[in-house]
Amino acid sequence: MAAVAERPRPVLHQEYCKGCGRCIEACTPGCIEAGTAIHPLTGLLPVTLHLESCNGCGLCVEACPEPYGMVAGDAPRLSPGASPRPFGRPPREPAAADEPAERVALPETRPLMLKGAHAAAVGALLAGCRHVYGYPITPSTDGAELMARLLPGLGGTFVQAVSEVATVNMMYGCGGAGRPAMTFTSSPGFSLMLEGISFMIGAEVPGVFVNVMRGGPGLGNIGPEQSDVKLACHGLGHGHTQAVVLAPSTPQEMLDLTFLAFELSFRYRNPVVVLADGYLGQMTGRVRLPPALVRPGLPAWAVPGDAAHRQNLICSFHLAEPDLEAHNHRLTEKYRRIAAAEQRADLYRCEDAEVLLVACHMPARMAKGAVRVLRGEGVAAGLFRPQTLWPFPVDALRPLLGRARRVVVVEASEGQLEDELRLALAREGTALPALAHVRRCGGMLPSQREIVEGVRAALRAGEARA
Amino acid sequence: MSTFYERFERHDHAAGLKAKSTHYCAGCGHGLVHRYLSEAIEELGLQDRTVAVSPVGCAVFLYYYFDVGNTQAAHGRAPAVAIGHKTANPEAVVVSYQGDGDLASIGLAEIVQAAQLGMPLSVIFVNNAVYGMTGGQMAPTTLMGQRTTTSPAGRDRHMGQPLKMAEMMAGMEGPIYVERVALYDAKQRVRARKAVRKALQLQAEGKGFAFVEVLAECPTHLKMTPAEAERWVRDELAAAFPLGVKKEVAGTAWGAWPVPVFEPEAVLRAAGALAEPAPRFCAGFPHTAFGPDVAVKLAGAGGDGAQTAALVLARAAIAEGFDATSIPSYGPESRGGTSSADVRIAEEEVLSPAAPAPHVLVAFNAPSLSRFGPAVVPGGLVLYDSSVIADPPALDPSVRLLGVPFAEIALELGQGMAKNVVALGALQGASGLFPEETLLAAVRQGLGDRGAGAALHEEAFRRGVRAAEAQAGGAGAFGWWH
Numbered sequence: 001m002a003a004v005a006e007r008p009r010p011v012l013h014q015e016y017c018k019g020c021g022r023c024i025e026a027c028t029p030g031c032i033e034a035g036t037a038i039h040p041l042t043g044l045l046p047v048t049l050h051l052e053s054c055n056g057c058g059l060c061v062e063a064c065p066e067p068y069g070m071v072a073g074d075a076p077r078l079s080p081g082a083s084p085r086p087f088g089r090p091p092r093e094p095a096a097a098d099e100p101a102e103r104v105a106l107p108e109t110r111p112l113m114l115k116g117a118h119a120a121a122v123g124a125l126l127a128g129c130r131h132v133y134g135y136p137i138t139p140s141t142d143g144a145e146l147m148a149r150l151l152p153g154l155g156g157t158f159v160q161a162v163s164e165v166a167t168v169n170m171m172y173g174c175g176g177a178g179r180p181a182m183t184f185t186s187s188p189g190f191s192l193m194l195e196g197i198s199f200m201i202g203a204e205v206p207g208v209f210v211n212v213m214r215g216g217p218g219l220g221n222i223g224p225e226q227s228d229v230k231l232a233c234h235g236l237g238h239g240h241t242q243a244v245v246l247a248p249s250t251p252q253e254m255l256d257l258t259f260l261a262f263e264l265s266f267r268y269r270n271p272v273v274v275l276a277d278g279y280l281g282q283m284t285g286r287v288r289l290p291p292a293l294v295r296p297g298l299p300a301w302a303v304p305g306d307a308a309h310r311q312n313l314i315c316s317f318h319l320a321e322p323d324l325e326a327h328n329h330r331l332t333e334k335y336r337r338i339a340a341a342e343q344r345a346d347l348y349r350c351e352d353a354e355v356l357l358v359a360c361h362m363p364a365r366m367a368k369g370a371v372r373v374l375r376g377e378g379v380a381a382g383l384f385r386p387q388t389l390w391p392f393p394v395d396a397l398r399p400l401l402g403r404a405r406r407v408v409v410v411e412a413s414e415g416q417l418e419d420e421l422r423l424a425l426a427r428e429g430t431a432l433p434a435l436a437h438v439r440r441c442g443g444m445l446p447s448q449r450e451i452v453e454g455v456r457a458a459l460r461a462g463e464a465r466a
Numbered sequence: 467m468s469t470f471y472e473r474f475e476r477h478d479h480a481a482g483l484k485a486k487s488t489h490y491c492a493g494c495g496h497g498l499v500h501r502y503l504s505e506a507i508e509e510l511g512l513q514d515r516t517v518a519v520s521p522v523g524c525a526v527f528l529y530y531y532f533d534v535g536n537t538q539a540a541h542g543r544a545p546a547v548a549i550g551h552k553t554a555n556p557e558a559v560v561v562s563y564q565g566d567g568d569l570a571s572i573g574l575a576e577i578v579q580a581a582q583l584g585m586p587l588s589v590i591f592v593n594n595a596v597y598g599m600t601g602g603q604m605a606p607t608t609l610m611g612q613r614t615t616t617s618p619a620g621r622d623r624h625m626g627q628p629l630k631m632a633e634m635m636a637g638m639e640g641p642i643y644v645e646r647v648a649l650y651d652a653k654q655r656v657r658a659r660k661a662v663r664k665a666l667q668l669q670a671e672g673k674g675f676a677f678v679e680v681l682a683e684c685p686t687h688l689k690m691t692p693a694e695a696e697r698w699v700r701d702e703l704a705a706a707f708p709l710g711v712k713k714e715v716a717g718t719a720w721g722a723w724p725v726p727v728f729e730p731e732a733v734l735r736a737a738g739a740l741a742e743p744a745p746r747f748c749a750g751f752p753h754t755a756f757g758p759d760v761a762v763k764l765a766g767a768g769g770d771g772a773q774t775a776a777l778v779l780a781r782a783a784i785a786e787g788f789d790a791t792s793i794p795s796y797g798p799e800s801r802g803g804t805s806s807a808d809v810r811i812a813e814e815e816v817l818s819p820a821a822p823a824p825h826v827l828v829a830f831n832a833p834s835l836s837r838f839g840p841a842v843v844p845g846g847l848v849l850y851d852s853s854v855i856a857d858p859p860a861l862d863p864s865v866r867l868l869g870v871p872f873a874e875i876a877l878e879l880g881q882g883m884a885k886n887v888v889a890l891g892a893l894q895g896a897s898g899l900f901p902e903e904t905l906l907a908a909v910r911q912g913l914g915d916r917g918a919g920a921a922l923h924e925e926a927f928r929r930g931v932r933a934a935e936a937q938a939g940g941a942g943a944f945g946w947w948h
Contacts, residue, residue, distance in 0.1 A: 013486075015483055015487075016483065016486055016487045018487075018491075018492035018493075019492055020492040020493035020494075020685075020692040021493070021691075021692055021693055022493065022498075022692060022696070025651070025652075025693065025696070026651075026652045026655075041482075041483060042483065044492070059652050062501075062652070062655055062656075062659070063498070063652065063655060064497075064501070065488070065490065065493075065494060065495070065496070065497025065498045065500075065501065066487055066488060066497055067468065067470040067486070067487075067488065067497075067500070067501065067504070067531065068470075068486040068487065069487075104728065104730055105730075106730050106734065107730070107734075109734060109739040109740070110739070110741075110743040110744070111784055112737065112738060112739055113777070113780060113781050113784050113790075122737045125733055125736065125737065126733060126737075128728065130724075130726040131550075131553055131554060133550070150736045150737075151724075152724065153727075153732070153736055154726065154727045154732060154733065154736055155724040155725045155726040155727040156724060156726055157553045157724060159549060159553060161546065161579070162575045162576065162578070162579035163575055165543070165546075165575070165576075166543070166546040166575065166576050166579060167546075169539065169540060169543035169546035169547050169550065169576070170546050170547070170549050170550040170553070171550060172537075172539070172540075172543075172546075172547055172550060173519070173537065173539075173546065173547035173548060173549060173550020173551040173552075173553075173554065174550035174551065174553060174554040175550070176537050176547070176550070176551065177517070177550065177551050177554035177555050177558070178554070179554040179555075181550065181554070195540060196540060196543070199539075199540050203538070251791075279793055279819075279820075282793055282794050283791055283792070283793040283819055284777055284780055284791060284792040284793070285780070285789070285790065285791040285792075285816070285819075286784045286789050286790060286791075289734075289737070289739055293728065293730060293733055294728075295728040296728075303517055303535040303536065303537055303551070304517075304535065304554065304555040304558060305514075305515055305516055305517040305534075305535045305551065305555055305557070305558030305559065305560070306514055306515070306535075306555075306557075306558075307513075307514035309535060310513070310514060310533065310534060310535055312535060312536070313476070313529050313536045313537070313538070314536070314537040314538065315520075315529060315536070315537070315538040316538065317526065317538055319478075320478065362819075365816075365817055365818050365819055366817075366818045366820070368817040368818070369817035369818035370818075372817060445820070447820070447822055448818045448820075449822075
């Protein structure tokens with residue numbers, strides 16, 4: 001125990017003293033008094049010290065709310081081994097480098113038979129995701145249930161959150177720590193996650209949302225509807241937000257696009273939405289596994305809590321307006337890069353198509369069947385199927401519009417997909433083609449027959465006008 | 467010594483005095499709690515293990531000051547973010563730092579879940595009885611009679627009683643340590659310092675969830691001098707929120723955290739991809755009058771096994787190298803207790819997976835037969851359970867209607883649940899869709915020893931085949947797929 005005489009006496013840095021006076025009361029010998037002179041830099045009244053009778057008790061230091069206001073002086077320390085430096089830490093360690101993800105080849109296996117939601121779960125496991133957070137909601141829950149069953153055997157973690165709001169924030173924490181995180185949800189649950197998604201986008205945190213859409217608005221129903229196209233493409237919470245929106249239409253794509261979602265999410269430090277519909281989540285089909293799985297790395301920007309990443313911060317807050325403007329410009333530039341590089345579409349018999357059906361998700365399956373029927377009738381029909389809804393694959397669409405006399409948008413919503421098409425073409429300055437549509441909603445899907453009839457009607461209308 | 471940054475670069479780019487001073491008002495309690503937290507991290511040697519989660523509220527800028535891993539959370543969500551960090555990196559010591567509006571109002575669900583989960587986390591809750599950052603509104607912990615901008619005449623009972631978070635936490639099973647401390651004099655500050663340190667230590671040792679509520683001063687919104695605010699906390703706030711340890715139990719250690727596994731074999735096994743490939747029996751795709759795409763609808767009451775039978779059928783087709791899908795019914799079809807599934811089987815690719823006009827209908831009850839029978843395509847096949855359907859409705863004359871007592875046969879075998887396997891056998895017997903072994907292998911793979919056991923399933927299947935053949939007048943008597 002150090003002798004009393006060796007205790008350090010306090011040093012007051014007046015420019016950091018706000019004059020709260022907590023130290024005055026703390027000082028038994030009465031060495032400190034309220035200030036009377038305004039400090040020229042702060043405009044505040046710092047306390048004044050008279051250390052003649054100071055016994056070095058340190059209580060004034062412990063009472064000071066300012067890190068660098070009242071500090072222990074340079075006298076020998078109470079605790080041996082403590083740094084003699086009065087202020088803060090030595091300079092930071094060099095920043096961590098990216099620890100890259102690694103692909104590990106998989107042997108060829110027989111095709112599996114998987115439900116769509118399960119295929120997405122398997123895709124996530126192969127993409128290296130071992131952290132799943134979720135809240136039960138029909139018709140997405142099968143994915144979470146499978147994860148809850150499989151993750152313990154793979155050293156993973158499934159946490160059933162108290163709500164979708166908590167779910168997305170757990171993903172924010174896990175993704176911020178640099179780990180691949182995901183959830184399964186459905187439309188009303190996705191709505192609840194939007195604030196958190198906005199935070200993830202602002203703070204540039206990766207994470208994958210598999211949204212098995214159902215009928216809306218409100219509680220709607222649990223039937224398949226393309227109800228969240230608008231929300232996912234243009235409404236990801238407050239602020240200027242965008243995320244890649246993938247649109248699978250088979251169990252195989254549920255796996256492949258969920259797998260891809262993790263890659264894109266980390267490549268761009270941004271959430272990715274895998275938008276599916278209720279039918280697709282429940283549908284069982286043939287699924288082949290990819291040639292490799294991913295052993296995730298650890299990005300340099302992550303906050304795992306270790307020494308190498310200590311300087312990092314996950315944060316969407318930029319108090320100064322110029323800072324936030326600059327941040328938004330950077331995000332906008334990122335969105336531009338994504339829009340240029342990540343458009344995806346699948347074209348079926350489009351090369352010579354004079355009538356182009358545009359559809360995604362489950363309605364694209366019916367539309368594909370309709371194309372076959374129409375071709376059988378001698379109608380040069382083709383299916384343009386966006387696999388990314390944002391960015392809309394306008395680059396692949398534009399060349400087809402010269403030949404295609406008519407475009408028929410087939411969807412299970414009241415025009416949400418068509419709006420994406422219109423917006424994408426308008427932004428490109430491309431003239432809108434003659435548009436017709438086949439729509440169902442409320443959990444009803446357009447049937448193959450309805451689509452065939454809708455295309456025939458559109459063609460007749462076109463001829464009548466001509 | 468502490469773990470404060472040497473310069474607060476994030477505080478307005480460390481302009482002028484901001485490089486070394488906080489944004490807090492004079493006399494604010496946050497600065498002291500920061501000091502104790504910072505010292506505890508330093509003393510426990512946790513700087514290179516700590517993740518601090520900043521809240522929304524006056525402490526939103528926690529990350530300006532602490533030289534540790536930092537994350538800023540949405541309002542109220544810090545405990546959920548902390549769970550994300552902790553599960554991602556269990557070695558990390560994760561501190562969730564929150565004010566009263568954040569933790570006790572908008573974030574109640576998150577703090578309750580985190581606490582009851584009991585995961586090793588350190589929650590520092592700064593209660594100053596008012597919303598600071600938004601300008602002095604009523605907090606969940608505002609005292610009765612206390613004037614705020616949203617309780618201008620003083621909080622009364624119509625605004626609810628102050629919420630005692632420490633007591634609530636202590637009443638739950640999850641937390642192992644809950645204490646309420648204060649800052650108003652040197653003695654209380656020593657206790658506060660110790661409590662904060664303890665909350666971190668318990669997590670560093672992997673023990674469990676710790677919660678420290680700190681009664682703090684907000685002179686600005688109390689409209690008091692710092693000294694008056696200290697006295698108010700001592701005389702008023704601490705009277706309503708009694709200080710002290712509210713809960714302390716040894717608890718059981720949280721235990722080992724999982725270590726993620728990425729070995730291909732483990733992942734493939736989990737995905738069910740390591741099973742032996744099913745043998746093939748088909749010479750080629752069954753050619754039918756309906757083209758390279760067969761639609762089968764299976765319908766019954768919930769529990770009849772239509773969904774399972776549909777999956778077995780799809781599995782059989784996939785095992786033969788074809789494409790197949792199965793979807794459970796949706797929309798109006800699912801009303802009235804009917805459970806139906808659509809199976810599509812295609813040589814190359816199933817285009818449209820729904821079966822609104824099936825080639826084959828397997829009906830387990832009368833409502834299903836009445837509902838879906840008329841939709842069957844001309845020349846199609848309808849199989850129904852004749853043990854429960856005495857009078858089948860009249861259908862298109864070109865549709866072949868075949869009654870097989872699914873349930874009766876299953877009951878004869880002592881296992882009523884196996885009637886869907888009988889139905890699959892009947893489908894086989896009537897249609898000859900695939901070689902018999904194809905479906906049998908899928909039954910074995912799909913049902914295994916479930917229910918009546920493999921031998922019983924096989925027998926149920928074979929009896930279904932024989933019964934349908936007898937009715938139809940020979941194996942695969944319909945003859946439209948050969």
